[in-house]
Structures are given as C-alpha cells and as structure tokens.
Amino acid sequence: MLDDFFTRALVAGIGIAIITGPLGCLVIWRRLSYFGDTLAHSALLGVTLAYAFSLNIAFSVFVISAVIALLLLHLQKRTRLAGDSLLGLLAHSTLAIGLVLMGFLSSIRFDIMGLLFGDILAVTLQDIALVWIGGFIILGILYFIWKSLFSATVNYDLASAEGMQPNIYNMIFTLLLAGVIALSIKMIGTLLITGLLIIPAAASRNITNNPKQMVFVAILIGILSVTIGLFTSLELNTSSGPSIIVIALILFIISLIPLQLKGKLQK
Amino acid sequence: MSKNNLLVSLENAGIYKSPKWLIRGVSLEVKSGQIVTLIGPNGSGKTTTAKMVLNILEPDEGSLKRYTNKIAYVPQKINIDWTMPLRVVDFMRLTNNLSNNEIIESLNQTGVEKLFKEQIHGLSGGEFQRVLLARAIAKKPELLVLDEPVQGVDFNGEIDLYNIIKNISANLNCGILLVSHDLHFVMSATDHVICLNGHICCSGKPSSVIKDKAYIELFGEHRSKTLTYYQHDHDHTHSSDGSVSS
Numbered sequence: 458m459l460d461d462f463f464t465r466a467l468v469a470g471i472g473i474a475i476i477t478g479p480l481g482c483l484v485i486w487r488r489l490s491y492f493g494d495t496l497a498h499s500a501l502l503g504v505t506l507a508y509a510f511s512l513n514i515a516f517s518v519f520v521i522s523a524v525i526a527l528l529l530l531h532l533q534k535r536t537r538l539a540g541d542s543l544l545g546l547l548a549h550s551t552l553a554i555g556l557v558l559m560g561f562l563s564s565i566r567f568d569i570m571g572l573l574f575g576d577i578l579a580v581t582l583q584d585i586a587l588v589w590i591g592g593f594i595i596l597g598i599l600y601f602i603w604k605s606l607f608s609a610t611v612n613y614d615l616a617s618a619e620g621m622q623p624n625i626y627n628m629i630f631t632l633l634l635a636g637v638i639a640l641s642i643k644m645i646g647t648l649l650i651t652g653l654l655i656i657p658a659a660a661s662r663n664i665t666n667n668p669k670q671m672v673f674v675a676i677l678i679g680i681l682s683v684t685i686g687l688f689t690s691l692e693l694n695t696s697s698g699p700s701i702i703v704i705a706l707i708l709f710i711i712s713l714i715p716l717q718l719k720g721k722l723q724k
Numbered sequence: 725m726s727k728n729n730l731l732v733s734l735e736n737a738g739i740y741k742s743p744k745w746l747i748r749g750v751s752l753e754v755k756s757g758q759i760v761t762l763i764g765p766n767g768s769g770k771t772t773t774a775k776m777v778l779n780i781l782e783p784d785e786g787s788l789k790r791y792t793n794k795i796a797y798v799p800q801k802i803n804i805d806w807t808m809p810l811r812v813v814d815f816m817r818l819t820n821n822l823s824n825n826e827i828i829e830s831l832n833q834t835g836v837e838k839l840f841k842e843q844i845h846g847l848s849g850g851e852f853q854r855v856l857l858a859r860a861i862a863k864k865p866e867l868l869v870l871d872e873p874v875q876g877v878d879f880n881g882e883i884d885l886y887n888i889i890k891n892i893s894a895n896l897n898c899g900i901l902l903v904s905h906d907l908h909f910v911m912s913a914t915d916h917v918i919c920l921n922g923h924i925c926c927s928g929k930p931s932s933v934i935k936d937k938a939y940i941e942l943f944g945e946h947r948s949k950t951l952t953y954y955q956h957d958h959d960h961t962h963s964s965d966g967s968v969s970s
Binding site: 485486488604607608610611612614615616617618619620621659662665666667668670671 | 775778779780793795796797799802804805807808809810811814815818819843863869
C-alpha cells in the first residue's frame with residue numbers, strides 16, 4: 458500500500474498535521490508566529506550545510522534552528538531592539554547566508570522551489586519513519602511538560618512564583634519547535650510550514666472554548682487540510698504544499714461562520 | 725517547619741535596573757498565620773519586593789531565604805489573550821490538579837461559584853479578581869502573596885474580599901504578604917506594615933506606623949488622621965453579583 462507515492466504523501470502529511478496541531482496552538486497563544494517563520498527561514502541554511510558536509514537534512518536543520526532560537530533568546534537580553542526586529546534580522550540574514558553558501562557549492566544542483574515549498578509527493582519510506590517516530594517523541598515530551606508549559610504560557614510570573622520553572626520549559630518548547638520544522642521541511646518547505654502551524658490552530662480557536670479542545674480540533678483541521686489538499690492537487694494538478702495551505706485557509710474561513718452567526722444573534 | 729514558623733525572609737535585598745535601584749535594603753519576614761503588608765506610592769518598589777519574595781526576580785544584592793514551596797500568588801495584572809480559550813475551571817487548574825468539588829468549594833469562598841464554566845475573557849474586573857483569589861486559596865498554600873488583590877472591585881466587594889483574606893490566614897494558618905495602597909484594611913487586619921519608597925521608610929505595627937514621621941510625609945497628615953476601618957451596618961447583605969439577599 459505504501460509503494461504508491463500518493464499514499465506515502467498522505468501518511469507523512471497526516472503525521473505532520475498531528476504534530477503541528479498542538480505546537481501551532483502554543484505558537485498562537487505565545488504570539489510566536491514570526492518566531493516560527495524565522496526558524497523556518499534559517500532552515501534553508503541548515504539544508505545547505507547538510508549538503509556541504511553530507512549530513513542528514515533533518516538533523517542539520519534541527520541544529521541550525523536550535524542555534525538560531527538560542528541566539529534569539531540571548532540577543533533579546535543583550536540588545537534594545539524589539540523582538541520583531543530581531544526576528545527579521547535573524548530570519549533574513551540566515552536565509553541570505555544559506556543562499557550565498559549555496560553559490561559556493563556549485564557542484565550540487567539545488568532544487569530551490571522544493572526547499573521553499575516542499576515536495577510532499579517525493580516522500581520516501583524513510584521520511585515517513587522519521588516523521589512518525591520524531592513526531593511521537595515530540596508529542597511525548599510535550600505531553601509530559603504540558604502543565605508547566607501551559608501555565609507559563611498563560612502567565613510567566615504566576616508559573617514562576619508557583620514553582621513551574623518556566624525558563625526550562627520555554628527552552629524545551631523552542632527545541633520542540635525546531636524539531637517540527639526539521640521534520641517537515643522536506644515535505645512542506647520553509648515558506649509554508651508556518652502556515653500549517655498557524656492556520657489550523659487559528660481556525661480551531663474560532664469554534665472551541667477550552668485549551669484541550671482547541672488542540673484536538675487543530676489536529677483534526679490539520680489532517681483535513683492535508684487530506685483534502687492532496688486530493689485536490691491530484692485532481693487539479695496543482696502543487697501539493699500550497700494546495701494544503703489553501704484548503705487550510707478555506708477551513709479557517711468556514712470556521713468564522715459560527716462566530717458571525719453568534720454576533721448576529723446577539724444584535 | 726523551621727524556627728518560629730518562618731516561611732520566608734529577605735535580608736537587605738535590592739534590585740538594580742539600569743540606571744537606578746528599583747528598591748534597596750529591604751529586610752522582611754513572613755511567618756505562618758501572619759499578615760504582612762507592603763504599602764507605598766506608585767513606583768515605590770512594592771511589586772518588585774513581592775517578586776523577590778516569590779523568586780521571580782533574583783535580588784542583585786542581599787539574599788532570600790525560603791522555607792516552604794507551597795506558594796500561591798495573585799499577580800497585579802494578568803492579561804489573557806483572546807486567542808487562548810480558557811474557562812474559569814481550566815484557569816483554576818493552572819498549576820495544580822484539583823477535583824471539581826475542590827474548585828467549586830474555593831470559588832464558593834469568594835462568591836463566584838456560578839462562574840465555573842464561564843470564559844475568562846467574559847469576566848468583569850471584579851469577578852476576575854475573585855477568581856484569582858479563589859485559585860490561590862484552592863492551592864492551600866503556606867505562603868500567599870497578594871498584589872493589590874481588590875483592584876477593580878466595588879466598595880462593598882472590597883470589604884468582602886478583605887474579610888475573606890483575613891479568614892484565609894486564620895483557616896489555613898498561612899502567612900500572607902499583601903501589597904496594598906488601601907490603608908483602611910492595613911489598619912484593621914495587618915500584623916506588620918512595611919512602608920516603602922525605594923527603600924523601607926518605616927515599619928512596625930499599624931498603630932505605630934501611622935504616627936511615624938516618614939509615613940506622614942509620604943501619605944499626608946490628613947489621611948493618617950482619617951484612617952478608620954470603614955464599617956457600617958446593613959439590614960441586608962449583597963451577594964457578589966449585587967443582588968440583595970437577607
């Protein structure tokens with residue numbers, strides 16, 4: 458069954474949607490959308506280095522994302538630039554460094570479009586194993602640290618005062634985020650991964666009323682986006698990554714309807 | 725528990741934030757069953773001192789000693805973003821696992837048990853303050869730190885909440901560190917008052933502090949003379965939503 462490229466894409470995509478659901482909710486709650494974006498941009502540098510030193514791509518991307526994340530935490534303490542400026546600085550300079558380095562590696566042919574937008578239809582069995590095993594580990598860690606992480610998300614001071622050690626868990630969360638980007642870079646691409654993190658979680662917010670519900674519905678919407686997106690791309694012969702994000706957007710728009718209706722009823 | 729039921733002590737502690745000391749030379753102790761109040765004008769370092777006691781901020785000089793880990797905190801300000809759907813019941817479970825009964829019991833103590841399933845975003849300032857207090861009580865802490873716990877609460881509610889705080893200290897035998905600008909309550913229930921203005925101006929029993937020169941300079945003489953605990957007789961009582969019950 459898994460020898461069919463389409464089935465493989467589906468299995469890998471659903472795996473990614475299950476991981477991005479909960480992490481996407483946390484990204485939204487913590488207002489870290491641009492942070493995710495920055496990590497994704499820096500991933501290009503990770504890919505270049507992987508080719509240059511023939512490393513595993515996911516591993517290399519994870520290391521670079523983690524370094525960038527820690528660098529950001531450090532810079533936030535050391536400079537007076539606002540958070541969004543720092544993010545822009547890191548995102549585009551790592552992207553540029555990645556592209557410049559690529560120029561030096563002229564012997565290797567890079568598929569730039571593939572890196573930016575991913576190529577989920579080229580997924581191998583090895584990739585599937587990586588996504589599901591990696592995803593299992595990420596979600597396992599997330600499950601164990603959920604209470605501390607969540608309380609730190611609601612209010613840092615309160616979590617800190619009541620012994621939840623938010624510093625440690627914020628750091629772990631950052632590493633998990635780097636992990637997700639590393640796992641999904643090949644399939645979704647650097648430019649679209651933030652979309653898969655944020656859009657399903659945002660759609661879920663519109664129709665849920667407690668945190669756990671929001672996480673589960675975000676996973677469902679992610680799975681729906683991947684599934685419908687892939688079938689649409691097969692049917693209409695459109696690129697698969699962008700099709701998935703377009704479907705997620707359509708689901709987001711649909712999720713607004715209950716809010717609109719409620720607003721009208723109240724008027 | 726260690727000597728004299730001491731829960732926490734600061735010794736000559738201070739926080740420096742370029743280019744000045746936010747607060748310096750603070751020494752204080754909180755023991756079980758004791759209510760210690762920090763008063764002082766805006767920017768005098770009350771919240772900073774509370775955060776040192778809670779170990780949120782590490783003192784740049786001096787030291788903190790803590791003899792308990794059962795701590796609950798009611799911060800001065802909490803903004804919960806709309807993007808996070810959060811019901812009162814979820815908020816109550818933020819840092820510890822509680823059964824529904826325990827949650828209702830605590831909410832009941834601050835008069836907001838009806839809000840159990842409500843969204844946090846829909847609460848009024850006063851209701852939210854009551855939920856914050858209920859959450860802290862539910863932890864059954866040994867040390868409770870309250871930073872302006874009655875802000876946004878109407879006048880009768882304020883007295884109501886201060887009575888609840890007094891009861892907590894008696895029932896749970898916990899130590900309370902209270903940050904307040906509300907002198908009425910300070911005079912009526914506090915065991916020890918510390919008056920801050922970047923440093924400790926004066927401290928002691930409420931009755932002696934109000935006669936202190938430093939205190940009068942800070943708050944003005946007319947205010948120190950009119951300090952009496954507001955008390956009046958009602959032939960009815962109000963529940964938290966304002967309705968009259970007998």
